Amino acid sequence: MKPIVFCDFDGTITLQDTTDLILESFADPAWHAVEEQWLAGKIGSRECLREQMSLVRAHEKELGELVDSVPVDPHFLEFARDCVARGFPFYIVSDGFDWVIRRTLARPEWNGKGVVGNFRIFASKLEVRERFMITTFPHGSVHCTHGCATCKPQLLQNEGRGYSPVIFIGDGTSDQQAAPCADMVFARKSKSLATFCMERKIPHSPFHDFGEVRRELWQKLAALVAEETRAANPLILSYETES
Numbered sequence: 001m002k003p004i005v006f007c008d009f010d011g012t013i014t015l016q017d018t019t020d021l022i023l024e025s026f027a028d029p030a031w032h033a034v035e036e037q038w039l040a041g042k043i044g045s046r047e048c049l050r051e052q053m054s055l056v057r058a059h060e061k062e063l064g065e066l067v068d069s070v071p072v073d074p075h076f077l078e079f080a081r082d083c084v085a086r087g088f089p090f091y092i093v094s095d096g097f098d099w100v101i102r103r104t105l106a107r108p109e110w111n112g113k114g115v116v117g118n119f120r121i122f123a124s125k126l127e128v129r130e131r132f133m134i135t136t137f138p139h140g141s142v143h144c145t146h147g148c149a150t151c152k153p154q155l156l157q158n159e160g161r162g163y164s165p166v167i168f169i170g171d172g173t174s175d176q177q178a179a180p181c182a183d184m185v186f187a188r189k190s191k192s193l194a195t196f197c198m199e200r201k202i203p204h205s206p207f208h209d210f211g212e213v214r215r216e217l218w219q220k221l222a223a224l225v226a227e228e229t230r231a232a233n234p235l236i237l238s239y240e241t242e243s
């Protein structure tokens with residue numbers, strides 16, 4: 001067993017979608033129409049975000065203050081600490097922006113030092129120039145047919161090679177393509193990823209907070225270890241059956 005964890009950021013690690021909050025606070029209302037096109041599947045998330053962020057006008061300081069106000073799942077750090085302590089690679093995969101993610105993880109009161117340095121972050125890039133947003137998408141993929149800002153299924157397939165189980169934790173529309181590429185899916189309760197998995201009959205564990213993810217994941221991994229031990233020692237099993 002060699003687990004690897006891929007975790008979405010907005011709405012999964014944070015309890016609110018930071019990009020939506022930035023748009024609600026600082027964008028021309030035309031961003032809603034772009035969102036509808038994305039939700040209807042007419043454009044990919046890369047085109048959606050590029051267009052939406054071009055409608056934002058804000059100073060870096062204003063953006064930072066807004067990002068700092070977004071609540072994080074209270075059990076996330078504990079969960080991440082456990083994963084890092086056990087040596088599981090921990091990837092944050094997000095259509096959202098690296099600048100936002102790094103700022104959130106660097107909160108002094110959150111004291112994530114020692115854990116956060118072990119994360120690998122794959123996200124869209126944001127640079128604030130004057131009051132304009134410059135976006136780039138370094139983790140879109142040439143093989144991506146969905147128009148993803150960050151192609152999560154490609155990342156799971158490429159970075160997850162050689163690992164098992166591949167664990168994916170998410171909440172929303174941008175996570176749907178990734179779910180079928182994982183061995184274990186955790187989906188935030190009552191959000192669109194959970195509905196999607198239910199409709200497509202993709203096995204998944206709904207969760208309310210990272211305390212639940214932590215408990216359930218350790219149980220599942222312990223069951224896998226027990227199974228591997230039995231498979232590696234068939235004599236023990238047959239002896240027990242015979243006696």
Ligand SMILES: [Mg+2]
Nearest residue numbers: 008010011172
């Ligand atoms: Mg999300």
Ligand SMILES: [Zn+2]
Nearest residue numbers: 144146148151
């Ligand atoms: Zn894609």
